[in-house]
Amino acid sequence: MTGRRTGQVLLTLGGMIAWAVQFTIIYAATSTLCGRGWADATLLGIGVVQFTILSTTLVTLAAAAILLVVSLRAERQGRHQPVSATDSFLCQTSVLINGLSLIVILWHGIPGIILPACA
Amino acid sequence: MWAVPVAGCSGVQSALDPAGGDAWDLYWLTIVMTVGATLIFILVTALLLYAIFSPPERRAWLGTRRTIIYGGLAFPIVILSLLLPYGLIGMRDVDVPQSGALQIEAIGEQYWWRVRYPAEGEQADFSTANELVVPIGRPITVSVTAADVIHSFWIPNFGGKIDMIPGRINRFNFTAERPGVYRGVCAEFCGAQHARMAFDVVALEPAEFDAWRRMQAQPAQEPAIPLLARGRDLFRAGGCGSCHVVRGTEADGQFGPDLTHVGSRRTIGAGQFPNNIGTLAGWIANVQHIKPGAKMPSYGSLTGEDLRAMAGYLESLK
Numbered sequence: 001m002t003g004r005r006t007g008q009v010l011l012t013l014g015g016m017i018a019w020a021v022q023f024t025i026i027y028a029a030t031s032t033l034c035g036r037g038w039a040d041a042t043l044l045g046i047g048v049v050q051f052t053i054l055s056t057t058l059v060t061l062a063a064a065a066i067l068l069v070v071s072l073r074a075e076r077q078g079r080h081q082p083v084s085a086t087d088s089f090l091c092q093t094s095v096l097i098n099g100l101s102l103i104v105i106l107w108h109g110i111p112g113i114i115l116p117a118c119a
Numbered sequence: 120m121w122a123v124p125v126a127g128c129s130g131v132q133s134a135l136d137p138a139g140g141d142a143w144d145l146y147w148l149t150i151v152m153t154v155g156a157t158l159i160f161i162l163v164t165a166l167l168l169y170a171i172f173s174p175p176e177r178r179a180w181l182g183t184r185r186t187i188i189y190g191g192l193a194f195p196i197v198i199l200s201l202l203l204p205y206g207l208i209g210m211r212d213v214d215v216p217q218s219g220a221l222q223i224e225a226i227g228e229q230y231w232w233r234v235r236y237p238a239e240g241e242q243a244d245f246s247t248a249n250e251l252v253v254p255i256g257r258p259i260t261v262s263v264t265a266a267d268v269i270h271s272f273w274i275p276n277f278g279g280k281i282d283m284i285p286g287r288i289n290r291f292n293f294t295a296e297r298p299g300v301y302r303g304v305c306a307e308f309c310g311a312q313h314a315r316m317a318f319d320v321v322a323l324e325p326a327e328f329d330a331w332r333r334m335q336a337q338p339a340q341e342p343a344i345p346l347l348a349r350g351r352d353l354f355r356a357g358g359c360g361s362c363h364v365v366r367g368t369e370a371d372g373q374f375g376p377d378l379t380h381v382g383s384r385r386t387i388g389a390g391q392f393p394n395n396i397g398t399l400a401g402w403i404a405n406v407q408h409i410k411p412g413a414k415m416p417s418y419g420s421l422t423g424e425d426l427r428a429m430a431g432y433l434e435s436l437k
């Protein structure tokens with residue numbers, strides 16, 4: 001695999017990786033913090049659990065947004081020059097996956113705002 | 120044509136006839152989901168039929184990139200993004216404990232419900248069975264557990280189910296909005312007579328509730344006439360008191376339902392039979408026939424006269 005392909009594949013999977021990171025951190029943090037009795041502890045004025053969920057969500061959301069912009073650019077470029085079928089497939093897939101990852105990360109963050117931390 | 124399906128929707132045991140806070144949230148969730156899903160199903164089916172039967176040039180738009188992006192991606196994303204907070208807000212607001220709630224304890228046993236009202240202020244504590252009496256307008260917290268196997272406590276008109284698990288206490292919170300009689304059921308298979316494990320829920324005006332509570336805390340009435348006194352003696356001689364309490368008498372068994380005020384209940388046998396002398400006598404003589412597997416023996420050898428006296432005595436325990 002050439003370096004270019006590796007980059008393309010990473011771009012394609014990037015959003016999902018961001019989502020996986022968010023998923024792991026918020027689930028692990030929620031169960032650990034709640035299990036240790038940190039339900040009411042606060043950080044910068046909001047509950048630690050909420051703080052963790054919100055900050056993780058914002059960071060991974062930003063990552064997915066950047067990946068989406070990059071993949072949209074690549075896809076647009078690809079439209080104006082002749083590219084191989086594989087390239088065009090990877091470009092379109094990246095846009096789709098990064099876009100969906102963005103939404104999914106948002107969906108995973110929302111319960112952190114609405115529901116009580118450890119109930 | 121609607122009469123048949125809709126007839127089952129209102130009434131004493133229906134999630135579609137809410138009578139208290141949470142039940143309304145669940146009701147609207149059901150309506151939104153059912154109606155929404157039906158509309159989308161019809162739309163998709165129509166499009167499918169269109170795709171199959173219309174001439175190729177007319178259905179071409181269905182296969183365009185734009186249709187796929189708007190119909191296949193944007194539409195579900197928008198719908199799910201609306202449903203997610205709606206569901207989460209419902210989850211947050213349902214079953215929240217309220218301060219100053221009336222506390223009641225319910226214990227599931229094969230195949231009946233032990234119900235306790237802890238002391239509150241002047242009001243002494245007492246037990247009853249197979250009946251939950253509540254005042255309207257006041258938040259209520261029912262703490263539930265089980266004595267033997269897992270049961271589940273469910274009053275459809277008042278909200279969701281809550282499991283009764285041995286060794287664990289779960290809480291169920293609700294407020295009754297209007298007076299009436301409702302029916303709760305066991306919603307977790309618990310043995311042979313699971314299907315005959317129900318209870319009455321009676322929502323009363325606060326003043327009536329207070330009167331009921333004072334009355335329930337009293338010891339049992341003394342038999343007023345010789346026939347009833349004979350019933351009481353037979354009850355004693357029959358050993359009923361080894362399983363049943365009748366407060367104020369020497370009957371102090373804890374195994375079965377408290378019978379101190381059994382005559383004041385609407386039903387017997389965990390919501391199975393109307394409460395009158397006939398059904399009481401039938402129950403005593405024939406439990407194992409009418410509720411096989413219930414943990415009470417049939418007393419089939421009593422004479423008709425003795426049965427009537429005993430049933431009359433129980434019926435007089437208002």
Ligand SMILES: [Cu+2]
Binds near residue numbers: 228230270305
């Ligand atoms: Cu049961």
